[in-house]
């Protein structure tokens with residue numbers, strides 16, 4: 001289990017811990033479907049409530065297998081794509097492709 005940081009990793013706002021939450025990049029339900037443990041360090045981000053709420057739509061896409069749609073949404077929302085891609089790779093939802 002990763003530790004909660006003192007600021008949101010997307011908007012960088014410093015907030016009291018009760019206003020921050022540990023977010024699973026790859027949702028817990030999807031990890032379970034894949035037979036994998038969601039509690040991998042690469043799968044955690046500390047988010048404020050705003051960003052946490054904004055992940056719902058892209059997560060739905062990921063759960064339907066729309067990895068590209070998920071990535072595009074997360075990029076548009078300002079998430080650090082290296083972190084997002086590392087989490088997807090940890091669950092084998094993204095592999096290195098020559099693009």
Ligand SMILES: [Zn+2]
Nearest residue numbers: 008011048051
């Ligand atoms: Zn934030």
